[in-house]
Amino acid sequence: MEPRAALLVAAGGFAGAVSRHGVAVALPAGFPWGTLAVNVVGAFVLGLVAYHTRIRGRLSDRTRLTVSTGFVSSFTTYSTFATETVSLAPAPAALNVIANYALGFSAVLLARGVIRWRS
Template sequence: MTPLLVALVALGAAVGAPLRYLVDRAVSSRHDSLFPWGTFAVNVAGSFLLGLLTAATLHTSAPVVALLGTGLCGALTTYSTFGYETIRLLQERARLLAVLNVAASIVAGLVAAAAGAALARVLAG
């Protein structure tokens, strides 16, 4: 990986991490629930964006993939927080919410990635 690509990954991450925090806080503040809606929202949005970008990679340069795919999407989405919040739900004896969090996150993430890829194919003509 060239120094330029490393810098682009860092730049994308510098945007993605604060964006994740701001979206998470905004979404979470609108829900009075134990369910981690903020993390769910950023992970689904990031999956959509990465699906879109991945399907477009034949027409996308390596610098754009580094900036948006690895950098932005890598920092926007958060598997560690998803794992932590699932464990926290289990510790709070909210077992159903923990199971729903896992199932909904996996299904919604896959559907969002597929939708992003489908949109990329439509846009490519």
Template sequence: MIQKLILVALAGAVGTLCRYGLGNLVHRWLSAGFPWGTVCVNLVGSFAFGLVWALAVQRAVIGPEARLIILTGFMGAFTTFSTFMFETGELLRGGQWLFAMGNLALQNIIGLLAVLAGMALARAL
């Protein structure tokens, strides 16, 4: 168990560094007026999550422990947006359209409001 935790943490460290590096690289290449770095990280992360998941679950090419390390450790640090998109996609694949739309609306709208509320609280302190 300790070994798994260490491997997840190490993969998380690598994911964090990759997020930082890719985000900055894209930001330097493209206009600073739009968050292209974050967009790129989220899209690459979503694609990679889907690829790893399918290889692990549908093709059985990636084992459960490697899947944990890659998806929870690396991808969790690289972008949690990929997990959000995957879970929403699973709801859609399961025919749960209302839950999928609710998940999109709840996390995006309430998430934005939470950020703004946190910023307002910090200014008020």
């Protein structure tokens, strides 16, 4: 990877990780609300990037690297989602799995609608 690309990914990753921490501490404990929120928002942002590229044309490599590879990949978290889910009682664990997947897919569809509407 070229140094400039690595710096773009690092800058986006730093912003994503710091933002994820901010969301996690801002939301109430007891249920993994922070992880759910970042995963849904991240799915929406990644959907915006993907559908913008598909419908409106190619995004610059700089934007893609900074937003998708850097920010979104550090902002969202599958490993924390999995760890938090197995630590819950069965009913809240099932709710967490359903919420992450249903809301994540819905966020991507919403992003597609936003991009189509703006085209």
